[in-house]
Amino acid sequence: MLGRDDERELLESLLRHAVEGRGGGVILHGEPGIGKTALLSHALEQAAGFRVLRAVGVEPEADLAYAALHQLLFPVLGRADELPGPQAQALRVLFGRTHGAPPDPFLVGLSTLSLLSLTAGEKPVLCVIDDAHWADRPTLRTMAFVARRLGDEPIALVLAARADEGHVTDLPDLRGIPLVGLKPEAARALLAERVGGRRLTDGEQDRLLAVTGGNPLALLELAGRRIPPEGTQEPPAMSDQLQRSFLARIRAWHIESLPLLQLVAADGAGSVETVEKAATSLGLATDPLHRAELDELLTYDGMRLVFRHPLIRSAVYHSATGNRRVAIHRALAAAFDAPADQHRRAWHLGQAAVGHDEHAADQLEHSAEQAALRGGPAAAMAALSRAAELTVDGPRRGRRLWTAAHAAAQGGFTAAAVELLDRAEREPSLDETDRISVAVMRAVVAEFAGSPEDAMDLIKPWIPRALRIDRRRFTPTVAMYGNLGVRANRPQAWSDLAGWLDEITPASDNPEDAVLLLLRSAGRARTGRDPGPVVRDSAAVESLTDPITMTLAGSIIRALGDHELSRRLYRNAGQLARNSGSLGALAWNLEYQAADEISRGRLGLAEAHAEEGCQFAAEVGQPNTACRNRGLLALCAAIRGRAEAGELAADVLAEAGDRDLADAMFYARRALGLIELVAGRHREAARHFEAVGGWDADTPSDLAMGIVPDLVEALVRAGERDQAAVATARYAQWTERIASPELGALTARCRALVRPDGGADVHYAESLRLHAMSFAPLEYARTELLFGEQLRRDRRRSEAQEHLRTAAETFRRIGALAWADRALSELRATGESARTRTPEAETLSTLTPQELRITLAVGEGLTNREIAAQLFLSPRTVDYHLRKVFQKAGITSRAELMRLVLTERPA
Incomplete structure (x- = not known):
């Protein structure tokens, strides 16, 4: 531990804070031999009074879902039954103790957090993962989930990883501690302390420091060996030469055991029983495993037989020829004969396969299915990708490739998903259903992390055929197309859907068919046609079990004017996603819930949903979803009159513009426009609202129409009454086929604004009547404010005061304080002595x-x-x-x- 005073203090501080209930985590980064494991050992020595849980990542298990997590939690899994039912079930399914539906990765994260928190109720917990770069991705993502939630827990998390090998371990919620070579004083002290025999001269020490960069392990391994003299062209003894140094030592002292060591290195599971079975089939003696002669290379902790240093294992494994490694993996595959080990058997069969091997490919595909059931998309992706490589040309290879891409997308591995889809698309024998599935997967990737317009273009050519092949299977895809049309500001999608769906005859009592019928009605209404009989029996759509499809159904029903049923579907879909731990679906759903709460004036709930949606979207790799939720946060801030609203909206506008997210830009532009509108800068407000564009197109978009009530107010106040009248006429035409009190109220308000002075009363009265039939307090209060302003200008002061008081109180109640101030200012202008400050906010x-x-x-x-x-x-x-x-x-x-x-x- 020479020269590591700062790092030791940081680890000791982490443990002290955990004891105080303020947990956290760190990750030690550095090259092999730099001292990561020594620092972990120091943390373990200092953890008196802690419950210590440990795991070690190993390369052969890097693609086995939750292998490292199983190591870590194994000592406390007996307490899993004390967790809430869904969490306990998730861990039981995950580790093969029972059968069941695959747990979502974030339900696994929650279960892990709960189990650790439960364990920490008795004493603080220290979780240590060495060689985290070889830990499987699902375990790393689980640790990232846990790390984000340790602020109030007596739990410390310490990982050690190489930065240039294995899986990416850049976990932003763990404090990174980069380890560099020892400084000269510490390095010389290490050499003096550890190296016996002849003392190195100062010149030899300087040269050794130069060629090792102060790496402690390299210093000790190369001390006493020949160091290339300064000035020669011979490269310094790092990396490959260091590995050769390890191997030279093994060959010198353990040459007879090298074949057995190669077998142990290839295994990765660390089971002595497995190694002995495989050794028997290879004709290798296993006596050295039970004697002390290999103790300097191997360690046995009662559960696993592992190499003391990963560099030793790497050198030993790669010392075997290609043919020898094939034989070793084949022997290991045969040794894994228990049902619980079939995924390891499949992995070794895949490593042993040469050329096409359908048997190994089948085993890997089955392994992928098991990995998916255990919530391991990375493991499923790796197994299916390898299975495809072993598959003879034909439809099965393409299907395995796009299924691997599906697993990659589920795991948030966007680049890998795109590469796998490219490979699948190049398959000449891919059948039509699979080609549609490839296009759908590309669209899903584009929707979450690319361009919604690209997503539309990818699936549009396939939808007519998909409806004929299996309309119910592809209902979510058809609904997604309509949703993307709204998001991308492309109203032509409604016309497309109406045309395609006119050709089919769905059954209204089937959930998927009910969604298609709703889409057809919405498409007809949006294109100026009679929507026909709209599905009014909600039982079918409310029996949907997929939260994504249920959320899409809610958005369609909202477009048809039934805000209450839409709201119920949003909430139920969100609850389904929470109960199943489907954080990706929940992140996406929360945007819809947040937007709905804004329309209801429940700004606190809207912010809670949008903030949660941002957090979850970041965790599941949905940058577009995160951006949209930030747009809603900007809109809430603007309505509340917060100082940071403009900057937040401008940031969202810039980010959304880079990715062509028309809906996120709509939220940001509306926020900026409302800031200007409430401040009385009407021309500037109109400029922001007009930037949404499209309200005067032949087929106006939903986003364009959604901004018209704001635009009409800004234009009228800016003196552009004629343009406001044109916009009002288009809006009335757009809403006339939709039976919605909320839209009717806004239409009447627009008509009131564009009428000459004295002729607006009847429209304001109609607007308020329709507002009373819905629940949209923000828009209701704005109508009261506008009516009160009109009455004051008409010198009808007592009538104006009644409406302005109602507006001020409603604005205050929902937290729209800038609007409340505007209403109070108007109230004072009527001659009423009004409070200059709004009452204190509710708790x-x-x-x-x-x-x-x-x-x-x-x-x-x-x-x-x-x-x-x-x-x-x-x-x-x-x-x-x-x-x-x-x-x-x-x-x-x-x-x-x-x-x-x-x-x-x-x-």
Whole structure:
């Protein structure tokens, strides 16, 4: 530990904070031999009073889903039954203890966090993973999930990894500690302490420092060996030469055991029983495993037989010829004969295969299915990709490739998914259904991380054929096309859908067919046709079981004017995603819930949904979804009148513009326009609203029409009444075939604004009547404000005061304080002595989004464990936030908090 004082102090500080209940994690990065393992050992020595859980990543298991996590959690898996049911089931399925539906990776993350938190209830926990670069990707993603949630837990997480090998271990939620070579003083002290025999001269030490860069392991291995003299062209003894140094030592002292060591190096599982079985088939004696002669190379911890240093293992494995490695992997495949080890058997068969091998490919495909059931998309991707390489030309190879791409997309490995889809598309024997599936997968990747317009173009040519082949299987794809048309600001999608769906005869009692019928009605309505009989029986669509399809159905129903059913579908879809741990579906769904809450004036809930959506989207590799949720946060900030709203909206606009995200740009432009509108800068507001574009097109888009009520107000106030009248006429035409009180109220308000002075009363009255039939308090208050302003200008002061008071109070209640100030200013202009400041905010509006989510869950009667499961937190973190809520609200019990929620929560 010479020369590592700073690193030791950091690790000791991490442990101290964990004892105090402020957990965290670090990752030690550096080249082989730099001292990572020594620092891990120091952390273990300092962890007196901790429960220590350990794992070591090994290369052969790098593609076996959750292999490292199983090592880490094995000592505490007996407590899994104490977790909430879905979490306990997830771990049982994950580790092959029971059969069941595949757990979502983030349900696995939540289960791991809960199990660690439960264990930490007795004493602090230290989790250590050495050689994390060889840990499987699902384990690393689970550790990243856990690391983000350790702030209120007595848990410390320490990983050690090489930066240039294996899987990427750049985990931003763990503090990175890069390790560099020792400084000269520390290096000389190490040499003096560890190297016996002849003392190196100062010149020899300087040369050794130069060729090793201060790497401690290299210093010790090369001390006493010949070092190329300074000035020669011979390269320094690093990397390959260092590996040869290890191998030379083994050949000198353990040459007879080298074939056995090669077998151990190829195994990776570390089971003595497995190695002995394989050795017997290869004719190798295993006596050295039970004697002390290999102790300097191997260690046995009671569960696993592993090399003491990964560099030794690497040198030994690569010392075997290609033919020898094939024989070794074949022997290991035969040794893994237990049902629980079939994925390892398949992996070794794949490594042993030469050329096409359908038997090995079948085994790998079966292994991939098991990996998918255990929530391991990376393992499934690797197995299917290798299976495709071993498959003879034909439809099966293409199917395996696009299925591997599907697993890659599920795991967030976008680049790998695209490469696999490219390979699948080049297959000449790919059948039509599979080609459609390839196009759908490309569209999914484009929707989440590319361009929505590209996604539309990818699936459009295939939809007519998909509807004829199997319309119910491809219903989500057809619905996605309509949704993308809205997102990309391409209204032609509605016409396309109406034409395609006119040719089929769905059954309204089937969930998928009900979605297609809704799409057909929406397509007809959006293109100026009679939508025909709209599905009014919600039972079919509410029986959908896929949260993505249910969310899409909700958006279609909203387009048809039924906001209440749409809202219910959004909520149910979100709950389905939470219950199954489907964080990708939940991140996507939360945008719809947030937008709906904005329309209802529930800005705190909207912010809570959008913030959560941003976080989850980042975790699952959906940058487009994250950007859209940030756009909604900007819109909330603008409505609230917060100072940071403009900057946040401008940032979203720049990011969304780079990726052509028309819907995210809509949110940002509306936010910027509302900031200007409430401030009375009407021309600037109109400029932002007009930038959405398309309201005057032959077939206007949903986004363009969605901005018209704001645009009409800005244009009228800027003196552009004629242009506002044209926009109003287009809006009325667009809404006339949709039976929606909310749209009707906005249409009437636009008509009131463009009427000459004195003729607007009837339209304002109609708007308020229709507002009363819906729940959209922000727009209701804006209508009251505009009506009050009109009445004041007409010198009808007492009537104006009534509407302006209602507007000010409604704005205040929902937190739109800048709008409330505008209403109060108008009220004072009528001669009424109004308060210059709005009343204090209600307690719920003072809570952070996380605190609000937890508080509302308490209001629904959920326990801390149930809340933790829903919000992907640990019960300890929920308890921490509840204590802060109690302090803010001045209460001491859950019963008081539930009463507060019932009192203050908006309907």
